[in-house]
Amino acid sequence: MRIKxxxxxxxxxxxxxxxxxxxxxxxxxxRGRAVRLSCAERPFSLDDALDFDLEFxxxxxxxxxxxxxxxxxxxxxxxxxxxxxxxxxxxxxxSGRRVRLFIVLTVEEGDVRRVYADRITGLxxxxxxxxxxxxxxxxxxxxxxxx
Amino acid sequence: xxxxAVEEARxxxxxxxxxxxxxxxxxxxxxxxxxxxxxxxxxxxxxxxSRPELREGERxxxxxxxxxxxxxxxxxxxxFERDGKVYERKVCPEHGEFEELYFGDYATYERFRKxxxxxxxVWTPNVKxxxxxxxxxxxxxxxxxxxxxxxxxxxxxxxxxxWYCFFYAAKAxxxxxxSLNHIRFMLREARRMLPYPAVAVQITGGEPLMRDDIxxxxxxxxxxxxxxxxxxxxxxxxxxxxxxxxxxxxxGTNVIYMSFDGVTPFTNPKNHWxxxxxxxxxxxxxxxxxxVPTVIRGYNLHEVGAIIRFGVKHxxxxxxxxxxxxxxxxxxxxxxxEKMRVTIPDVLLEIEKQTDGQIRRExxxxxxxxxxxxxxxxxxxxxxxxxxxxxxxxxAATYIFWDDDxxxxxxxxxxxxxxxxxxLEREAEEIRKGKSKYMAMLxxxxxxxxxxxxxxAPKKFKSKRKFLKYIYKILVRHDYSSxxxxxxxxxxxxxxxxxxxxxxDVSRVQRCEIHYVMPxxxxxxxxxxxxxPELYRDRAQRAFSYTIEEWxxxxxxxxxxEVYVRNIKKLIRGEPYRRAYEGIADVLSIPYExxxxxxxxxxxxxxx
Numbered sequence: 204m205r206i207k208x209x210x211x212x213x214x215x216x217x218x219x220x221x222x223x224x225x226x227x228x229x230x231x232x233x234r235g236r237a238v239r240l241s242c243a244e245r246p247f248s249l250d251d252a253l254d255f256d257l258e259f260x261x262x263x264x265x266x267x268x269x270x271x272x273x274x275x276x277x278x279x280x281x282x283x284x285x286x287x288x289x290x291x292x293x294x295x296x297x298s299g300r301r302v303r304l305f306i307v308l309t310v311e312e313g314d315v316r317r318v319y320a321d322r323i324t325g326l327x328x329x330x331x332x333x334x335x336x337x338x339x340x341x342x343x344x345x346x347x348x349x350x
Numbered sequence: 351x352x353x354x355a356v357e358e359a360r361x362x363x364x365x366x367x368x369x370x371x372x373x374x375x376x377x378x379x380x381x382x383x384x385x386x387x388x389x390x391x392x393x394x395x396x397x398x399x400s401r402p403e404l405r406e407g408e409r410x411x412x413x414x415x416x417x418x419x420x421x422x423x424x425x426x427x428x429x430f431e432r433d434g435k436v437y438e439r440k441v442c443p444e445h446g447e448f449e450e451l452y453f454g455d456y457a458t459y460e461r462f463r464k465x466x467x468x469x470x471x472v473w474t475p476n477v478k479x480x481x482x483x484x485x486x487x488x489x490x491x492x493x494x495x496x497x498x499x500x501x502x503x504x505x506x507x508x509x510x511x512x513w514y515c516f517f518y519a520a521k522a523x524x525x526x527x528x529s530l531n532h533i534r535f536m537l538r539e540a541r542r543m544l545p546y547p548a549v550a551v552q553i554t555g556g557e558p559l560m561r562d563d564i565x566x567x568x569x570x571x572x573x574x575x576x577x578x579x580x581x582x583x584x585x586x587x588x589x590x591x592x593x594x595x596x597x598x599x600x601x602g603t604n605v606i607y608m609s610f611d612g613v614t615p616f617t618n619p620k621n622h623w624x625x626x627x628x629x630x631x632x633x634x635x636x637x638x639x640x641x642v643p644t645v646i647r648g649y650n651l652h653e654v655g656a657i658i659r660f661g662v663k664h665x666x667x668x669x670x671x672x673x674x675x676x677x678x679x680x681x682x683x684x685x686x687x688e689k690m691r692v693t694i695p696d697v698l699l700e701i702e703k704q705t706d707g708q709i710r711r712e713x714x715x716x717x718x719x720x721x722x723x724x725x726x727x728x729x730x731x732x733x734x735x736x737x738x739x740x741x742x743x744x745x746a747a748t749y750i751f752w753d754d755d756x757x758x759x760x761x762x763x764x765x766x767x768x769x770x771x772x773x774l775e776r777e778a779e780e781i782r783k784g785k786s787k788y789m790a791m792l793x794x795x796x797x798x799x800x801x802x803x804x805x806x807a808p809k810k811f812k813s814k815r816k817f818l819k820y821i822y823k824i825l826v827r828h829d830y831s832s833x834x835x836x837x838x839x840x841x842x843x844x845x846x847x848x849x850x851x852x853x854x855d856v857s858r859v860q861r862c863e864i865h866y867v868m869p870x871x872x873x874x875x876x877x878x879x880x881x882x883p884e885l886y887r888d889r890a891q892r893a894f895s896y897t898i899e900e901w902x903x904x905x906x907x908x909x910x911x912e913v914y915v916r917n918i919k920k921l922i923r924g925e926p927y928r929r930a931y932e933g934i935a936d937v938l939s940i941p942y943e944x945x946x947x948x949x950x951x952x953x954x955x956x957x958x
Contacts, residue, residue, distance in 0.1 A: 324470035
């Protein structure tokens with residue numbers, strides 16, 4: 204199963220200042236361990252815009268319509284996954300502030316479902332989030348912290 | 351205007367489902383909604399390959415996404431400054447270049463831009479993300495602001511036949527009039543929204559007062575938890591039916607939102623003659639009203655000052671004046687658009703001129719400037735708060751007070767709004783970093799008086815204590831009644847510039863907080879609902895409509911007989927008419943024939 208992810212930088216001044224850098228790593232849960240997937244990289248194209256919105260409209264409250272205001276450089280990661288639980292780790296710098304966000308996907312009969320995504324505008328305590336992510340990703344919290 | 355889209359037949363036979371319980375109507379509506387979404391390749395195309403170039407004398411401000419006014423295709427637009435004004439330009443490969451005034455004054459644009467604050471988004475989207483903005487509205491996960499005002503269209507019937515309107519039932523060819531159970535479902539959809547549910551609803555139309563059960567609709571809105579209910583009307587029925595005003599207030603209507611385009615028959619042919627009687631009846635019913643002028647260059651821009659003075663004259667019952675610079679719909683050539691086009695700074699400048707500088711441009715602040723108040727209260731309470739996080743170019747507001755000599759005094763003359771907001775923003779940030787809430791509140795209270803100069807305040811606030819008491823109540827008690835109390839002491843002046851396809855900016859629509867709930871349960875921003883009627887409004891309403899024959903059979907009424915005929919002679923003879931405009935406009939010297947002409951030209955027949 205191919206999983207798409209994005210690493211990007213965006214800067215804009217209107218309508219509100221944006222200064223964002225995001226590096227995404229993609230993992231697969233295998234027998235209680237997170238195994239990093241190797242991903243092919245390619246440049247962003249307009250066909251990726253909808254997937255970009257799917258990834259970041261809730262997590263970072265950022266959309267293609269936001270990044271078009273200013274400078275935007277983006278690498279699209281195409282990752283090959285064999286397992287049925289995928290964890291995306293987004294290391295984001297938002298105007299210099301570092302935040303780590305998680306997305307959990309499950310694969311069932313060829314369908315990818317997004318079962319969890321952190322939301323920057325409603326980020327709870329790490330302990331609560333870790334418990335939830337850990338349960339959904341079938342990974343012990345210690346494994347999450349090590350990612 | 352654009353190539354015909356998918357021909358949407360009525361999705362259901364509405365008479366057969368109208369009486370189902372709200373939950374069942376909801377299930378049905380949700381099952382139909384996906385079929386009504388805009389269709390790529392049919393309703394729109396994507397042309398995002400190139401950015402429009404700048405020309406000599408133009409300075410880049412930003413790029414954004416916009417649409418082709420003819421085919422609705424998504425385009426990249428450039429926003430730039432030229433000769434002190436802000437413009438938007440875009441090029442459609444099929445229909446060519448479109449350039450439009452975006453904001454009439456660059457200095458105001460920059461001043462407003464500083465206040466941009468974004469909301470927390472919508473955590474309970476009603477639609478899946480399947481298309482780019484603005485073809486995925488419902489609301490989708492991209493949306494950045496919660497619903498601040500929910501519009502509910504109660505009917506597309508109207509007794510007026512205004513020349514420019516294509517929306518009313520007789521023209522549309524069907525009657526859209528959701529049943530009470532259906533309305534309950536729609537209202538519940540917006541109450542489910544997280545992190546902040548809708549708390550304010552506007553019942554609109556068509557003409558909502560055409561419905562005999564309008565009072566029940568207000569009651570249902572209150573039952574469903576809406577704290578603020580307003581009815582958007584031309585006010586004509588209220589002019590002749592004093593009992594209705596009382597019933598609406600008793601059912602829980604907070605305010606009437608009434609079209610009012612000017613102070614003469616020529617600028618306000620829609621309801622010039624009836625407004626005095628409407629105000630009388632609202633006064634008796636103790637039901638407040640907001641006057642809502644649509645402002646058009648070359649038509650009524652020269653009367654914006656007089657409209658405000660009219661509001662002040664009737665301030666015992668008028669709670670605010672909310673001006674709406676024209677939104678140009680339909681295919682209009684550029685030269686024609688330039689004759690009509692006004693933007694927020696243009697209206698602010700005219701108000702400054704027409705009030706002899708009593709209300710200056712600097713007295714206005716963009717809508718999101720009040721976000722620090724919400725953020726401070728949120729920091730204190732730990733709960734998400736109602737926030738006004740529209741795009742800075744969407745709207746502006748101020749409050750004015752007045753002295754006995756008639757001098758208008760904007761709040762900014764005696765309150766340092768900017769300093770106060772900065773204080774609240776700082777204290778909210780301190781709380782987030784761990785400062786005690788009580789210390790923060792104390793700090794605000796102790797510093798509050800620094801931001802108020804009562805020597806410049808209207809006489810009724812010469813006591814500093816009295817004014818600070820209002821601010822204290824709003825910040826500390828943060829309840830609706832304390833804000834209402836403040837409103838009664840002042841006149842709210844607002845401005846909301848709804849978009850059109852010529853000046854469209856997707857970044858504005860993503861921040862929109864004036865939404866419509868559609869009969870299929872989708873919640874759609876004002877500027878997609880009305881800018882792309884074929885894709886949203888008309889398609890959804892037609893799917894849940896009666897044929898005219900069905901409606902006539904059900905009600906025993908005749909749609910063609912529902913036409914208002916104005917008796918100008920009787921209306922201008924009445925004492926309320928003379929009193930209402932006295933000191934504002936010399937309407938009594940206008941010959942009767944001119945009154946008649948103005949009404950007929952607009953499309954409203956006159957009883958001879």
